[in-house]
Structures are given as structure tokens and as C-alpha cells.
Amino acid sequence: MFDRRQFLVVAGSGMLTLAAKESKAEDPFDSLSANVLRNARHNGLCMIRHPTPSAIASHAQITAVDEPGRPLLVAGQVFAPDGQKAAPHVTVYAYNTDANGHYGENHTALPPRIYGWMKTDDAGRFSLRTILPGRYPGMQVPAHIHFTLWGAGYPLQWVDDLRFEGDSYLTPAMRSESEQLADFCTIQPLSESADGCLRCTFKIRLQQQMNFS
Numbered sequence: 001m002f003d004r005r006q007f008l009v010v011a012g013s014g015m016l017t018l019a020a021k022e023s024k025a026e027d028p029f030d031s032l033s034a035n036v037l038r039n040a041r042h043n044g045l046c047m048i049r050h051p052t053p054s055a056i057a058s059h060a061q062i063t064a065v066d067e068p069g070r071p072l073l074v075a076g077q078v079f080a081p082d083g084q085k086a087a088p089h090v091t092v093y094a095y096n097t098d099a100n101g102h103y104g105e106n107h108t109a110l111p112p113r114i115y116g117w118m119k120t121d122d123a124g125r126f127s128l129r130t131i132l133p134g135r136y137p138g139m140q141v142p143a144h145i146h147f148t149l150w151g152a153g154y155p156l157q158w159v160d161d162l163r164f165e166g167d168s169y170l171t172p173a174m175r176s177e178s179e180q181l182a183d184f185c186t187i188q189p190l191s192e193s194a195d196g197c198l199r200c201t202f203k204i205r206l207q208q209q210m211n212f213s
């Protein structure tokens with residue numbers, strides 16, 4: 001996944017130890033091998049805040065109301081691996097850069113400052129209020145939002161990032177790859193509502209395997 005590779009450039013270490021220490025009995029981190037945990041800096045685990053709150057709603061606003069940037073509402077829906085059946089009660093963790101393309105406080109690489117959890121409703125739906133992410137400074141990487149999912153019988157897994165039509169850093173290869181995913185395409189159009197909020201939809205197809213390595 002293109003952006004995950006790019007992510008490695010900016011990610012540092014630090015969350016791994018925290019994750020290992022604070023994991024709870026039912027926590028998805030418990031099922032990860034020592035090698036996967038050791039590789040957190042490279043596989044993206046270090047960007048997952050820990051521990052997961054016990055009470056999570058299907059909607060989350062992951063920015064302060066005065067966060068600089070264009071407000072964005074993502075209406076998501078999660079499906080089983082068959083792509084047909086909705087997946088209820090799955091935990092969805094999302095994070096993105098600020099309007100200037102930085103994840104952490106004071107332009108640091110991690111941990112992410114804009115992040116949050118949702119749990120899909122009975123129809124597999126969730127919604128996320130954030131800002132339109134900024135693009136990494138000095139890199140030709142499209143703006144994107146990261147999603148990681150687990151629970152309701154599914155192992156911890158990352159999914160392809162959500163990106164946005166109109167981003168000049170999107171390449172033909174990225175567009176083609178997204179189009180092949182049909183209903184689960186990862187490059188989504190943005191619309192703007194009367195209140196100035198950008199909106200898009202995003203369908204996610206789960207898999208049965210943990211994919212952090």
C-alpha cells in the first residue's frame with residue numbers, strides 16, 4: 001500500500017512499549033507476536049493509540065472544533081470479507097495529519113494528534129468528523145486518512161487509506177488500483193454541504209487475517 005510505505009519515512013518509535021504494557025486481556029494487541037510488536041515502527045502499529053476506550057460510539061469527532069482546516073465528515077460502512085454482509089460492532093480506529101501535513105504535536109511524526117475510535121452500528125456504519133488532511137510536507141503523497149479495524153470476530157488489520165478525488169498527487173496507478181476495487185474504491189469524491197463541511201463516503205471490506213507483519 002503506497003501510503004503505508006511512505007508512512008515509514010515519517011514514523012518513529014515510542015508507542016510499541018506503551019502498547020505492550022497496557023494491553024488488556026481482550027485487546028487485539030495481545031494476539032500479536034513479539035516480532036510484529038518489535039516491528040511497530042515500520043508496520044504502523046506505533047500510530048495506534050492505546051489502550052482502546054471501553055465505550056465507543058458509531059460516530060466520533062476526532063478534532064477540536066477550532067482545529068485549523070476544512071471540516072470533513074466521512075460516512076463509512078464496514079463489510080464482511082464477502083463484500084455483501086455488513087459487519088456490525090467492529091472497532092474502527094482512524095487518524096490523519098493536520099492541515100499542514102503533520103501527525104504529531106509541534107510537527108513531530110508521532111504519536112498522531114488527530115485520532116479516534118468508532119464502533120460500527122448494526123448496519124456496519126460509522127461516521128467520522130475530522131478535517132481534510134494536509135499532505136506530507138516536501139513529499140508527493142496524496143492526502144489520506146488511515147483506518148485500522150478489529151473486533152466482532154475480526155483480527156487487527158489495516159486497510160487501504162482513504163484518499164480524495166482531485167488531489168494532484170494521485171497517480172494513474174493509484175487511480176487504476178482504486179477503480180478495480182469498485183464499491184470499495186479508496187479514492188473518493190468530496191462534496192460540500194451548505195454549512196461548508198466537506199463530505200465523502202468510504203466502504204471498507206474486512207479480511208479474516210491479521211495483516212501487520
Ligand SMILES: [Fe+2]
Pocket residue numbers: 003007144146
Ligand atoms: Fe499517512
